[in-house]
Amino acid sequence: MPKLTIDGVQVEVEPGTSVLQAAEKLGIEIPRFCYHERLSVPANCRMCLVEMERAPKPIASCAMPCSDGMVIKTNTETVRKARRGVMEFLLINHPLDCPICDQGGECDLQDQAMGYGFDHSRYGESKRAVTNKNLGPLVATVMTRCIHCTRCIRFIDEIAGVPVLGATSRGEHMEVTTYVEQAIDSELSGNLVDVCPVGALTAKPYAFTARPWELRKTESIDVFDAVGSNIRVDVRGPEVMRVLPRLAEDINEEWISDKSRYAIDGLKRQRLDRPYVRRDGKLVATSWDDAFAAIAQRLNGVPGSRIAALAGDLADAESMLALKDLMIALGSPHRDCRQDGAQFDVSARAGWLFNSGIAGIEQADAILLIGTNLRWEAPLINARVRKRYLQGGLKVGVIGPQHDLTYPTTLIGAGPQSLEDLIEGRHGFAAVLKEAKRPLLILGTGAVQRRDGLAVQALARRAAETFGMITDDWNGYNFLHLAAARTGGLELGFVPGEGGLATAGIVAAAGAGELDVVYLLGADEIDGGRFGKAFVIYQGHHGDRGAHRADVVLPGAAYTEKNATYVNTEGRAQWGRQATFAPAEAREDWKILRALSAVLGHPLPYDSLGAVRRQLAATSPVFGAIDARVAASWAPFGGPGAVDAVPFAAPIENFYMTDPISRASVTMAQCTEAFILPAREKTGTHG
């Protein structure tokens, strides 16, 4: 372990640590542009120059590995002069358009020019101008501002795995570009805006809308997939202006997907802002009292066995608990949180959790993907697999539709039969899994949304056991959920009670007239026509499929508008926090259910968020351990029976539109037009 001295302080660091990292450890700030913790080190901006004893000239601290006995000075006249010089050169071709630049106020160049730059400019010549590039509907470019740090090139190459950006030409003519005009077809392209230290790459939908100092920042949790990315919601007044990632090493590192970042304009459109009751076939705006009265009137005398509840993909744990308790109070066993019809052995947690953890992927040396398009279903988990792939020695096998996942994969087969063959050792990949020290499988939702879902799970369990994925210190059986609500719903038991019906049963029974009332808690993925003549109560925040069919609409709050708990696919409960208020009459969801329960004569036993959460914690220990992963013990799960020969199907047809919020988003519609539709035309798989 090398020992070195930085500014007179001795520090011992791991071999391979750079001088910049060592200084950071001591809390010494070294300015930088091109250096980024998660990207390779090109050392081309020269801003991090420091003085090293016995070196003839300043060294680039980001690329200089620490060695024993080094003496580094970061605060000498030489260093200050070097930084001023570098800064002056960087500013030569940088426009003075900070007042109209979206990066203004949160710009590394601005800050560092203030901190380390010259106090005036000596440059009187004309500056260079660069044509802007069209990178698609998400990333806006003002390329004249580019200082050629190449962070975006490295990000898109290394993290996103879509190498389309590069630096063409050279010297004064150098440009960061895609060369052939094309949109960046990556689910992580929004992060380019974050890695850009200047205003060259900015968020197109957010352009010219707000200044960072006007925004109120709230730390929250993303709900557009089951990863539970940590986000920061920036709000001005009542309006959500933007969503940024928050550092969470175990989950999303410091990235988020484009849907998480840009679907927020959907929060302003199609909103349900007051209760509605259907009168003479038309939904009529009304008051809460009136809506509740209509429900109470319809429910009067209806036996519990003729009532059912479905929870949607964005539902929070608090409201699902309230709805579950209300259904039990009404005597109904029919409830389900799985609109997609996925089947699970609810009692065995290990069967529906991402047991290795997202960070655990980095320890794996062989991965088997079953019925999942990881890149669309969980872009950040896919990025983690790619990260592991780049470290070398990772082999990935795929059963199901093969997609471009940004790393090489071996196609084993298309359906459950191939998995069986693999277990029997009839495919070459079996040897890879056998030899692997830490093999891991990821079972996608597409593999269990079928009639033989439980049998597929039993098969996957057999695979996990056969290939040594389950040991004392390693559980490589991973289930990947698609919806933020799903794990929470399963944890708190929003599943059919004794003799209750599951989703398919509820829909069929309602269609056949065997159910009188169906309560939809943000459940929008089921075609409303299939509920037959049942009285449909829809509680949610968007006028999507569910609300269109509803007889009573109760306006709820979207994820940015409530304090709510979400459990990610790892079984990690996290608190999303209220950043703004729901529009007009809309209310937080668990409060709506609490109020309704009183009207129906079965008041729920909690009056505050604290009380609901205590009840949640009593239901499952997961809710008592916020931000922690509660591991599951390995137990048999899955079901008997044979598997179908039908190949696994992809559960997501369009990454950019998977839920009521993203379906209402203009930005996501633009993305669909830019990325999804051309691809469909090319492959001809859709008409």
Next chain:
Amino acid sequence: MSAPSMPAEAQPESFAFTEANLERARALIAKYPAGRQASAVIPLLDLAQRQHDNWLPRAAMDTVADMLSMPRIRVYEVASFYTMFNRAPVGKHLVQVCTNTPCWLRGSDAVVSSCRRKLGIDFGETTADGQFTLVEVECLGACVNAPMIQVNDDTYEDLDGPRTEALLDALARGERPASGSTTGRSGACPAGGPTTLTASAERAGIALPSAGSADILPADDR
């Protein structure tokens, strides 16, 4: 000022190496260890450019990228970095005039004005008949015989106005004048013939190279 981009017009739909060049490309790739085939990108681009009228269409860059299994943008980067790769059509004779300090001191201005007058075009332009493209380049590495120009693969040194015009005339006639000094001196020998070790050469019986043309100095220097 923005880097010149690829012209959308004139881009062919596709590009394929000829059988002979494909053979040559395979040999070039085989020079590098397995997995390092991307090292062959510059020779392959050069090969493609030679096959395709001395310029690289996008299709050729894509072909090379796919052959070396590297991202296309990495090939665009290489092709745009090196000025020897032409990403737009050029004339049959690519006249590259050096105007760096040594050539300029030795009279490159006269060479440039001769080219302009003779060809009727300026830097970056191509004659209407597609015979000549005139470009200004940085040092071509024969400062000792300055001023110089390079036409495709041949260099012509010790130029002045009239000799430049004569050279362009010869090229226009379809000739290919011998490359090297246009005054006839051997390599980079002193312009007026050897001045040192003449006695030793005589003793050893070595014939001294001729002085070549006496008036190699540009007219205004005389």
